[in-house]
């Protein structure tokens with residue numbers, strides 16, 4: 001019986017250690033490099049300035065190709081996000097045109113966007129984007145949460161305890177800021193599965209103007225836009241982390257109370273026995 005158990009355990013361990021090696025062999029995609037994020041960990045919060053800059057990069061650069069269908073302009077003023085003012089959001093929305101209608105003449109018409117409207121896509125559908133760009137750029141609404149990867153044994157056992165939830169943003173950062181290293185092939189990328197991506201490096205130093213004095217570098221742009229994409233994918237992240245902490249604090253307090261209640265109840269029972 002004991003021998004069977006140890007045999008089973010040995011087989012399991014062998015399988016677990018063999019797995020990552022096999023996975024790495026299949027495609028030579030690099031594992032994203034961990035970055036530091038203000039929203040990581042149980043007390044994490046977004047950096048408002050970073051989210052505002054990230055939106056700026058998204059709007060100036062990424063949204064030329066990628067859509068973000070779940071984003072309404074008014075979300076940009078809501079608590080827990082970039083928190084632009086209502087007036088800023090109204091002015092921003094008015095710069096875009098959206099289709100509305102049909103009007104009295106039975107035809108659709110265009111009008112300036114309002115805060116309740118969703119962020120318009122540059123391409124009417126993914127097929128149209130693919131025809132121009134060679135591949136369909138994925139919608140960015142939940143991209144930062146949709147991209148994950150295996151960190152392999154033994155890290156995947158550790159991740160739940162260190163609350164590592166930044167796989168998506170680490171991937172986006174690595175892909176854009178670190179992945180384009182081949183001078184001859186603009187579509188080679190070390191972090192994209194398969195090593196070849198239809199999107200050439202979308203950012204270069206000085207491309208987007210920052211008004212708050214932050215460095216206008218690829219690294220800064222990418223970090224900011226990745227943080228912004230994280231907020232889009234999980235607009236209630238700050239709320240979730242606050243609630244999580246309250247629940248933990250309550251559970252610890254409650255466990256303490258139960259412990260002392262138990263001690264008192266049993267102390268009394270003993271007392272009666274002796275009387």
Ligand code: HEC
Pocket residue numbers: 057058061062063064065066133134135136137138147172175176196197198199202203225
């Ligand atoms: C010129 C058009 C264009 C621009 C601008 C652009 N992208 Fe892309 N992007 C694409 C296309 C096309 C793909 C799909 C690539 C593929 O499937 O090979 C893509 C893919 C991606 C992916 C990979 C998603 C995956 O499937 O894993 C990420 C991440 C990404 N883009 C982020 C960005 C960010 C951030 C910006 C802005 C800084 C940006 N892109 C700007 C066209 C663009």
